[in-house]
Amino acid sequence: MNFLEKRILADGIVKEGNVLKVDSFLNHQLDVELFNEMGREWARLFKDVPVNKILTIEASGIAIACIAALHFKVPVVFAKKAKTLNIDGDVFVSEVESFTHKTTNKVIVSKKYLNPGDNVLLIDDFLANGSAMNGLTKIVEMAGAKVAGIGIAIEKGYQNGGKLLREKGYRLESLAIIEAMDVATGTITFRDRN
Amino acid sequence: MNFLEKRILADGIVKEGNVLKVDSFLNHQLDVELFNEMGREWARLFKDVPVNKILTIEASGIAIACIAALHFKVPVVFAKKAKTLNIDGDVFVSEVESFTHKTTNKVIVSKKYLNPGDNVLLIDDFLANGSAMNGLTKIVEMAGAKVAGIGIAIEKGYQNGGKLLREKGYRLESLAIIEAMDVATGTITFRDRN
Numbered sequence: 379m380n381f382l383e384k385r386i387l388a389d390g391i392v393k394e395g396n397v398l399k400v401d402s403f404l405n406h407q408l409d410v411e412l413f414n415e416m417g418r419e420w421a422r423l424f425k426d427v428p429v430n431k432i433l434t435i436e437a438s439g440i441a442i443a444c445i446a447a448l449h450f451k452v453p454v455v456f457a458k459k460a461k462t463l464n465i466d467g468d469v470f471v472s473e474v475e476s477f478t479h480k481t482t483n484k485v486i487v488s489k490k491y492l493n494p495g496d497n498v499l500l501i502d503d504f505l506a507n508g509s510a511m512n513g514l515t516k517i518v519e520m521a522g523a524k525v526a527g528i529g530i531a532i533e534k535g536y537q538n539g540g541k542l543l544r545e546k547g548y549r550l551e552s553l554a555i556i557e558a559m560d561v562a563t564g565t566i567t568f569r570d571r572n
Numbered sequence: 573m574n575f576l577e578k579r580i581l582a583d584g585i586v587k588e589g590n591v592l593k594v595d596s597f598l599n600h601q602l603d604v605e606l607f608n609e610m611g612r613e614w615a616r617l618f619k620d621v622p623v624n625k626i627l628t629i630e631a632s633g634i635a636i637a638c639i640a641a642l643h644f645k646v647p648v649v650f651a652k653k654a655k656t657l658n659i660d661g662d663v664f665v666s667e668v669e670s671f672t673h674k675t676t677n678k679v680i681v682s683k684k685y686l687n688p689g690d691n692v693l694l695i696d697d698f699l700a701n702g703s704a705m706n707g708l709t710k711i712v713e714m715a716g717a718k719v720a721g722i723g724i725a726i727e728k729g730y731q732n733g734g735k736l737l738r739e740k741g742y743r744l745e746s747l748a749i750i751e752a753m754d755v756a757t758g759t760i761t762f763r764d765r766n
Contacts, residue, residue, distance in 0.1 A: 407685040408634075408648040410641040436631035440602075441638045441648070447604040454602040454635065491601040 381415055382531065382553045383568050392559045392566060396536065404531065405438035405503055410445060416553055417446035420501070420529040423551045424450075429499045429526045431455060433492070433518065435474070435485060435510050442531060443501040450499065455492065457485040457514060470520045472513040485513050487521075494522035505530040505552060508539025515548065527551065535569045575609055576725065576747045577762050586753045586760060590730065598725065599632040599697055604639060610747055611640035614695070614723040617745045618644075623693045623720045625649060627686070627712065629668070629679060629704050636725060637695040644693065649686065651679040651708060664714045668707040679707050681715075688716035699724040699746060702733025709742065721745065729763045 379387075391399040403409040429450050434443035435457045447454045459474075460483070469486040476483065492498065498518045502510055511528060518525050525548055533540045533552035543550050555569040573581075585593040597603040623644050628637035629651045641648045653668075654677070663680040670677065686692065692712045696704055705722060712719050719742055727734045727746035737744050749763040 401682065402684070403647075406649065406652070406682055408638060408641075408650070410638050410648060411645070413638065414642065437634060437650070437652070440631060440634045441650075444602060444604050444607065444635045444638055445642070447602075448608065448639070451605070453597075454604060455600065456602070456631070456635075458600070458631070488595065488600055490596070 379568070380419075380553065380571075382412070385409075385412060386532065386554055386556075387566060390566060392561050392564050394561055396534070396559060398532070398534075398556065398559060398566070400532065408441050410441075413442050413445040414448075416442060416531060417449040419553060420446050420499075420551060421449035424499060424527050424529070424549075427499075427526050427549070428497045431492070431496050431523075432499045432501050433457065433487070433514055434501045435459070435514060439502040439510075442503055446499075446501055446529065452499075455487060457487050457517065459483040460486055470517045472516045472520075474513040475507075475509040485510075485517070487517050489521070492518065492521035492523050496521065496523035497526040498523050499526045500528045501530075503531045505533040505539045505543075505550075506537045508537075508542055511539065511543060515543075515546075529553075532556065573762070574613075574747065574765075576606070579603075579606060580726065580748055580750075581760060584760060586755050586758050588755055590728070590753060592726070592728075592750065592753060592760070594726065602635050604635075607636050607639040608642075610636060610725060611643040613747060614640050614693075614745060615643035618693060618721050618723070618743075621693075621720050621743070622691045625686070625690050625717075626693050626695050627651065627681070627708055628695045629653070629708060633696040633704075636697055640693075640695055640723065646693075649681060651681050651711065653677040654680055664711045666707040666710045666714075669701075669703040679704075679711070681711050683715070686712065686715035686717050690715065690717035691720040692717050693720045694722045695724075697725045699727040699733045699737075699744075700731045702731075702736055705733065705737060709737075709740075723747075726750065 468489040527549040530552040535555040662683040721743040724746040
């Protein structure tokens with residue numbers, strides 16, 4: 379087990395409906411030393427891939443992406459969620475459904491910050507059905523830039539987002555992949571990542 | 573001039589209505605090396621103050637707070653904006669008006685992550701009329717915790733948020749304080765911070 383899997387076992391809480399609560403360290407209270415270790419690990423995993431920018435999505439992706447960016451020595455751009463389009467200037471727009479909130483958001487990125495020739499690493503805290511990542515890959519491709527890879531903290535292996543992204547040929551590195559959770563016993567089973 | 577003031581002069585854009593656009597480095601595209609320098613500077617400025625937690629507000633505050641937290645070696649908690657209260661469990665709630673969007677948001681923090689005895693440093697990217705910071709100080713005080721200080725990247729000195737917070741006795745360290753901006757010439761004048 380790696381450091382993130384150990385932490386999920388120690389502090390993650392399994393809730394009804396295949397929900398994993400990790401808000402004590404990942405998405406409400408934020409353990410920045412853990413994020414530092416995650417950033418170091420993604421930098422190791424993607425060391426053979428050119429990356430000149432990291433793209434994430436507000437809100438909880440920003441924390442992880444920024445600390446990872448210190449290891450890649452590149453800037454971060456974060457896609458903004460907007461119900462209405464009142465942003466000035468030219469933006470790339472894509473749609474993202476929220477699994478948790480059962481809503482659809484438009485996500486936007488200013489055209490100034492993604493360009494042809496960019497090698498963009500996508501980073502997010504969770505991957506479930508892949509809606510957020512699909513929205514971000516579309517935005518990168520609208521910009522004529524290249525998706526260098528996708529770094530995810532926790533992938534829900536029992537949903538199909540990871541499978542679909544790998545089938546499309548994206549290099550996806552999830553630091554923990556949950557195979558199954560049992561709310562009655564609180565047990566969490568991880569997929570072997572090797 | 574310090575590193576942030578220099579960067580604002582180099583890359584900030586003055587817009588109609590006393591608006592300063594810094595989205596190329598501070599709140600859409602994020603220069604994490606600049607944030608690292610900001611974190612180092614706050615750690616120096618607050619070195620005599622006990623801090624065991626950093627509190628910020630989504631979305632753009634998260635990036636700065638997390639990188640600062642690496643210098644303080646403490647966790648970050650971010651207050652979430654919620655139009656409706658559908659969060660499970662007990663939360664502290666406060667209200668924040670957005671100067672930019674002309675809306676009022678409820679901001680919430682889980683009661684689990686702020687406790688009596690905590691020494692909380694508040695961090696945010698902008699300070700204008702102080703609405704966000706007032707919301708956060710109220711939440712810290714509801715928790716019975718102590719506001720150790722307030723770290724702001726860019727204070728708009730021509731609005732009264734900074735004045736009011738200093739009058740209340742909070743120790744406020746803004747890395748750049750804008751005295752005036754002129755949209756016709758694009759000039760930006762900083763207040764002397766010493």
